[in-house]
Amino acid sequence: MDFSFLYGTLLTLLTGVPLTLQLAVSSVALGTVLAIVLALARLSGLPLLAWPTRFYVFVFRSTPLLVQIFLIYHGLGQFPAIRTSFLWPILREPYWCALIALTLNTAAYSSEVIRGALLSVPSGQIEAARACGMRTTVLYRRIVFPLTLRQALPAYGNEFILMVKATSLASIxxxxxxxxxxxxxxxxxxxxxxxxxxxxxxxxxxxxxVTRLLQWADYGLTGHLRLPPVSVDAQQRGAR
Known part of the structure; x- marks a missing residue:
């Protein structure tokens, strides 16, 4: 095994890590914002918002990410209206096309994660907060969103890992x-x-x-679920 070649290869490939991380972090951050909007639209109960959201999620979850990248990078440039619009300086650049495709793709998956986490918030806590006169904005900021984050974090961690690997398709x-x-x-x-x-x-x-950071975040968010350690004296008193 040629270790000098492996070392030189490692140094060369490490120069691509910043772009990989930039694509992954940017797409997940932008996709999170879009996913929240999609999840709220899906739960709004308004058919005018819910059905287009269902169609969007179905399309981007049911087609390959590689096809989506090709459609954005190669397909949109075939329309003269796009080439003469203000969007063309963005859509002709490979970086922005890859970022748009990754963002739209992860938003479709993440919206379902957020929707499930929102539905998992106990209705009793929401009713108790409203009975105390808590405003809707405060209710979401102090109760709904923290509980949603706690429920969605494990699945969202998986989505971030998938996005790190999906950035490899940008090389196409x-x-x-x-x-x-x-x-x-x-x-x-x-x-x-x-x-x-x-x-x-x-x-x-x-x-x-990334996995270690997610485990650390999950450990911090679920501290209330862990029982405090029982001392030896308490164990002895319980045995009596």
């Missing part, structure tokens, strides 16, 4: 993130196994750190 439209740099090195050296092993190790390390 010439973005030089980790996978894009790996493909370039393979075309130059024809040493696919070593390069792909290093690329996989980088994704593995990123997701390992």
């Amino acid at each position: 439209i010439t973005l030089m993130e980790v996978t894009g740099l790996a493909a370039k090195l393979i075309s130059q050296s024809f040493r696919a196994i070593e390069i792909l092993v290093v690329a996989g190790a980088i994704y593995l390390l990123i997701n390992f750190l």
Whole structure:
């Protein structure tokens, strides 16, 4: 095994990590905002809002992300109205097309996570808050959203990990993130196994750190669910 080649490959692929993280973090952040809007529209009970939201979620969850990237990057440029509009400076850039596709895709999945978390909030707590005269904005800020965050965090963590891996598809439209740099090195050296092993190790390390951060956040949010340690004296008194 050529360790010098592996080391050089690692240094080269690490230069693509900032772009990978930028795509993942930006898409999840923007997708979260859109997902909240979609979830609230789905739960509004208004058919004019609920049915378009259902259709949006169905389309983006039922089609491959790669097809969505191609449609945005290659498809929209075929319309003269798009090429002459103010959107063209954005839609002709691979980075923005990849970010838009990732954002729309994760928003569809995340909206269902948020919707389920909102439905899991105990109705008794909401009724008690309203009986105390709490305003709707305060109710959502102090009760609904904290409980929703606690319920949605594990599933949302999985979505973030999936988005980190999904950024590899951005290499298809010439973005030089980790996978894009790996493909370039393979075309130059024809040493696919070593390069792909290093690329996989980088994704593995990123997701390992993300998993640890999510576990730390989940531990902080669920402290009230853990019973305090019982002292030896208390155990002895209970035994008596």
